[in-house]
Amino acid sequence: MATIRDVAKKAGVSVATVSRALNDKGYIHEDTRKLVEKAIQELNYKPNEVARSLYKKKSRLIGLLLPDIRNPFFPELARGVEDEMQEHGLRLIIGNADEKPKKEIDYIDTFKQNNVIGIISATNQTETSHYENLDFPVVFLDRTANEHPSVYADGLAGGKIAAQEMIKRGSKRITLLRGPIELRTAQDRFKGAINEICNYNVNFNVMTTASFTFDDAEKIAKELFEKFPETDGVIASNDLGAAAILHEALRRGISVPDELQIIGYDDIPLSSLLYPALSTIRQPAYDMGREAAKLLIQIIDDEKLEHKNIQLPVTFIERQTTRKVEENG
Amino acid sequence: MATIRDVAKKAGVSVATVSRALNDKGYIHEDTRKLVEKAIQELNYKPNEVARSLYKKKSRLIGLLLPDIRNPFFPELARGVEDEMQEHGLRLIIGNADEKPKKEIDYIDTFKQNNVIGIISATNQTETSHYENLDFPVVFLDRTANEHPSVYADGLAGGKIAAQEMIKRGSKRITLLRGPIELRTAQDRFKGAINEICNYNVNFNVMTTASFTFDDAEKIAKELFEKFPETDGVIASNDLGAAAILHEALRRGISVPDELQIIGYDDIPLSSLLYPALSTIRQPAYDMGREAAKLLIQIIDDEKLEHKNIQLPVTFIERQTTRKVEENG
DNA sequence: TTGAAAGCGCTACCAA
DNA sequence: TTGGTAGCGCTTTCAA
Numbered sequence: 001m002a003t004i005r006d007v008a009k010k011a012g013v014s015v016a017t018v019s020r021a022l023n024d025k026g027y028i029h030e031d032t033r034k035l036v037e038k039a040i041q042e043l044n045y046k047p048n049e050v051a052r053s054l055y056k057k058k059s060r061l062i063g064l065l066l067p068d069i070r071n072p073f074f075p076e077l078a079r080g081v082e083d084e085m086q087e088h089g090l091r092l093i094i095g096n097a098d099e100k101p102k103k104e105i106d107y108i109d110t111f112k113q114n115n116v117i118g119i120i121s122a123t124n125q126t127e128t129s130h131y132e133n134l135d136f137p138v139v140f141l142d143r144t145a146n147e148h149p150s151v152y153a154d155g156l157a158g159g160k161i162a163a164q165e166m167i168k169r170g171s172k173r174i175t176l177l178r179g180p181i182e183l184r185t186a187q188d189r190f191k192g193a194i195n196e197i198c199n200y201n202v203n204f205n206v207m208t209t210a211s212f213t214f215d216d217a218e219k220i221a222k223e224l225f226e227k228f229p230e231t232d233g234v235i236a237s238n239d240l241g242a243a244a245i246l247h248e249a250l251r252r253g254i255s256v257p258d259e260l261q262i263i264g265y266d267d268i269p270l271s272s273l274l275y276p277a278l279s280t281i282r283q284p285a286y287d288m289g290r291e292a293a294k295l296l297i298q299i300i301d302d303e304k305l306e307h308k309n310i311q312l313p314v315t316f317i318e319r320q321t322t323r324k325v326e327e328n329g
Numbered sequence: 330m331a332t333i334r335d336v337a338k339k340a341g342v343s344v345a346t347v348s349r350a351l352n353d354k355g356y357i358h359e360d361t362r363k364l365v366e367k368a369i370q371e372l373n374y375k376p377n378e379v380a381r382s383l384y385k386k387k388s389r390l391i392g393l394l395l396p397d398i399r400n401p402f403f404p405e406l407a408r409g410v411e412d413e414m415q416e417h418g419l420r421l422i423i424g425n426a427d428e429k430p431k432k433e434i435d436y437i438d439t440f441k442q443n444n445v446i447g448i449i450s451a452t453n454q455t456e457t458s459h460y461e462n463l464d465f466p467v468v469f470l471d472r473t474a475n476e477h478p479s480v481y482a483d484g485l486a487g488g489k490i491a492a493q494e495m496i497k498r499g500s501k502r503i504t505l506l507r508g509p510i511e512l513r514t515a516q517d518r519f520k521g522a523i524n525e526i527c528n529y530n531v532n533f534n535v536m537t538t539a540s541f542t543f544d545d546a547e548k549i550a551k552e553l554f555e556k557f558p559e560t561d562g563v564i565a566s567n568d569l570g571a572a573a574i575l576h577e578a579l580r581r582g583i584s585v586p587d588e589l590q591i592i593g594y595d596d597i598p599l600s601s602l603l604y605p606a607l608s609t610i611r612q613p614a615y616d617m618g619r620e621a622a623k624l625l626i627q628i629i630d631d632e633k634l635e636h637k638n639i640q641l642p643v644t645f646i647e648r649q650t651t652r653k654v655e656e657n658g
Numbered sequence: 659t660t661g662a663a664a665g666c667g668c669t670a671c672c673a674a
Numbered sequence: 675t676t677g678g679t680a681g682c683g684c685t686t687t688c689a690a
Contacts, residue, residue, distance in 0.1 A: 001441065001464065003667055015679040019669055026670085049442035050383045051667030055682045057381070061422075061443070069407060070598065075398040076339045082425055086432075091439045093390075094423040096411055103415075110420045112330065113378035114390070114443075135330065214598045243602040250604040268398065270599050273572040275579040281684050332683055343661045348685055355686090356659050380683030384666045661690080667682105674677080 002043040009321030022047060053115045057135075061295065062090050063111035065104060065121040071212055071240065072268040073285055074122060077141060081120055088297055090117075097123045099211070105130055118308050120294045125182040137299040140294040144184055145309035149243045149299065151292040153283040155185050158314040159192025162235045162263045163297020165316050167200050169323045171233025171261050175224060175246075178208040179237030186212075186237050189265055189281070192300035193235050209237060217244035225252055232260055239271050240263040242278055247319060262321040284312050331372040336398075337402035340368035351376060382444045386464075391625065392440035393418050394433060394450040398425045400541055400569065401597040402614055403451060406470060409618020410449055417626055419446075426452045428540065434459055447625045454511040466628040472620040473513055478628065480621040482612040484514050487643040488521025491564045491610050492593045494645050496529050498652045500562025500590050502555060507537040508566035515541075515566050518594055518610070522564050538566060546573035554581055561589055568593035568600050570645030571607055575650060591650040613641050 004022075008015045013032060020026045021036040025101070053059035064081055068073045082092055093116065095107035104123055108130055111119055121131065122141040129146060131138045140150035166174060176193055179186025197204050205228050209220050221244035224231065236242035242264030246256060254260050256276055264271060264280035271278040291310050298305060337344045342361060349355045350365040368374070382388040385524050393410055395403045395510060402484050411421055421584050422445065424436035433452050437459055450460065451470040457477060457619055460467045469479035476530060495503060505522055508515025525619075550573035553560065565571035571593030583589050585605055596611035620639050627634060 004669095005667080015668080016670080016677055016679090017675090020676090023669080029675060032675080046438055046442055048383075048667050049439075050379055050388070050442075051443050051682090052669075053682095054377075054379045054667080055669050056385050056686090057682070059443075069404040070401075072399075072401060075404055078398060079425065091436075092423070094421070096408065099332055107420075109375055110378075114388075115377075115379050186544045214602070218602075238604075241597065247602050247606070270401075270572065273543070273547070273569075273576050274603065277576070319464045323433075333685095334683080344684080345661055345663095345686080346659090349660090352685080361659080377683050380666090381685075382666095383668090383683080386666070480676050562661060659690105662682085662688090664685105666684090669680105669682090671680085672678090674675105 002045040007039045011035045020078040059115040061116045063116045063119040064092050064094045067123045073266045077289040080286040081293045084290045084293030139292050139296040150310040150311045153312045153314050155188025156192035158197040159189035159283040163193040163196035166233045174204045174233040176206045176235050177237040217241045221245045221248035234262045236264050239266045239268045239321035257323045279322040281317045282315045282317045331374040336368045336374050340364045384609050388444040390445045391447040392445040393423045396452045402595045405614035406618040410617040410622045413619045413622030449621050454607045468625040478637040480639045482641045482643050484517025485521035487610040488518035489525045491527035492522040495562045503533045503562040504560040504566050506566040546570045550574045550577035552585045563591045568595045568597045586652045608648045609652040611644045611646045
């Protein structure tokens with residue numbers, strides 16, 4: 001790799017001049033700049049980011065911490081972050097915390113050690129304490145507001161809407177899937193749903209899932225129909241869970257949505273590919289990612305923030321696992 | 330952040346000594362080492378990877394280039410890579426090339442500029458020429474053998490098996506989904522299938538998909554039933570495509586697998602959650618990721634390679650979108 | 659067994 | 675408008 005000295009030599013100027021040309025800083029004669037640029041071209045020179053970062057104590061890297069890259073919700077989030085960062089010339093180091101605090105801490109260390117200029121964290125079960133006393137800003141993504149800046153969707157409203165839509169469509173014996181206790185976002189949507197259900201004269205049961213993995217989703221699905229065979233409506237804690245329920249219901253010959261309605265949560269891409277296509281509460285994952293990136297960039301650029309906690313709306317996506325609502329309902 | 334000087338001062342030794350303690354290099358008195366370690370503890374010192382990297386021209390970072398993080402096959406691959414790297418104290422910078430050569434090249438530059446010690450690339454449509462003349466090793470993942478080290482699954486065999494299993498189960502008018510022309514892996518499985526089909530007296534049609542995205546999958550699904558309504562077997566180019574076909578078939582009241590059999594490719598996690606669960610050709614994505622990581626680490630460590638092109642086997646996963654094979658078949 | 663010092667490639671200050 | 679140079683935090687000679 002060519003260095004700044006090679007460029008300087010080739011252009012017949014000093015490294016200081018090359019540096020100025022590179023960064024558009026300080027005075028530089030137009031002819032000199034041309035000379036330098038030509039040399040850069042010819043050598044295909046790219047500045048060494050490591051050296052730059054060492055001096056400035058700032059890289060062009062952003063750390064993105066994901067709880068589980070296998071859950072399709074998070075890649076979607078990541079794409080939003082990435083696209084926004086890309087447009088600002090910033091790069092991502094993606095860390096997959098695997099829902100393990102140890103890995104999360106390790107990644108935070110890695111981020112520090114590599115002079116990232118900011119972190120976006122979408123992990124959700126850990127204390128925020130690891131994020132205190134850092135030399136760079138942190139934005140939380142998919143995590144409800146706290147003292148740190150954050151971007152999240154309205155879980156309480158999401159749960160509430162799910163309950164309303166389900167009840168409106170006539171389910172009377174609803175089973176609620178409660179996501180992992182330690183996940184605040186999972187609990188929000190759960191609370192939103194349960195609070196709303198309590199306003200109506202309907203029966204309900206609750207099943208708690210230990211995690212958001214595929215395996216647990218399948219396990220819970222089997223259990224549900226044994227424990228609560230009378231269920232005529234399921235409000236799932238996420239789309240993966242809903243897909244598993246749907247699968248198991250069909251396997252048992254239960255007709256969806258006639259005998260059993262299902263509402264998911266997230267609206268991951270696969271939801272519309274299920275059959276019947278999954279009705280769900282949509283979180284705007286891609287937009288959430290983009291917003292988080294924007295917010296972080298604003299903080300990095302020291303701009304005045306209008307809002308440091310951004311809540312995005314959720315919407316009910318009506319597909320085929322819920323019945324058509326009665327017109328005169 | 331504490332620096333090596335802070336540690337040296339606290340321990341009452343020179344920075345050179347601290348460095349030696351840190352890296353287990355050269356002589357160092359046991360008592361001195363204790364002293365240093367204590368200081369490190371107390372200051373919660375972590376070496377600055379950037380400075381280290383600048384001097385050594387080597388970081389502890391690995392670049393992983395993915396074509397499309399939204400396609401569930403790739404996160405699975407990424408997890409395999411990550412887990413193996415993690416165990417060796419190496420970190421990942423994941424870049425999402427978005428199937429755009431420009432982005433791919435940008436990421437390669439970023440990787441270079443950040444002194445990665447190696448790249449694993451799972452992109453598939455670009456010339457390998459961007460990967461020549463790098464100062465660090467490159468391993469290709471999910472890309473068939475070439476002069477570079479690579480890890481891939483046997484696409485030809487996969488296509489062949491798909492065709493065999495489908496024909497064995499009685500489909501006579503098969504439609505083959507052909508993945509993007511520029512994707513070698515997609516073409517391998519396609520060729521494998523078509524070569525095999527030609528050995529039998531069955532009709533077949535081909536439809537080409539422009540990409541592996543959700544949108545294109547849905548589009549193709551609709552088209553297929555209009556163009557080739559007589560189809561009684563679909564060999565899809567990947568599971569996403571198969572899911573879309575399945576969805577559309579059920580929507581049209583076509584019974585699967587009785588009237589239409591479907592075989593996917595990849596075995597992404599969602600495949601078993603579909604209903605009927607998707608029969609598919611499994612690529613061992615997680616293992617492929619791990620193998621690629623192992624291979625890269627071997628090269629970095631300058632170990633003798635037994636094989637520089639590792640081919641992993643594919644297997645037919647029989648689920649419910651194919652009929653039971655006749656015993657006396 | 660330890661320490662002083664050079665140098666990795668870059669930026670930014672100060673002097674010319 | 676330009677160039678010389680110190681220094682970012684670390685590793686690695688070389689000398690003590």
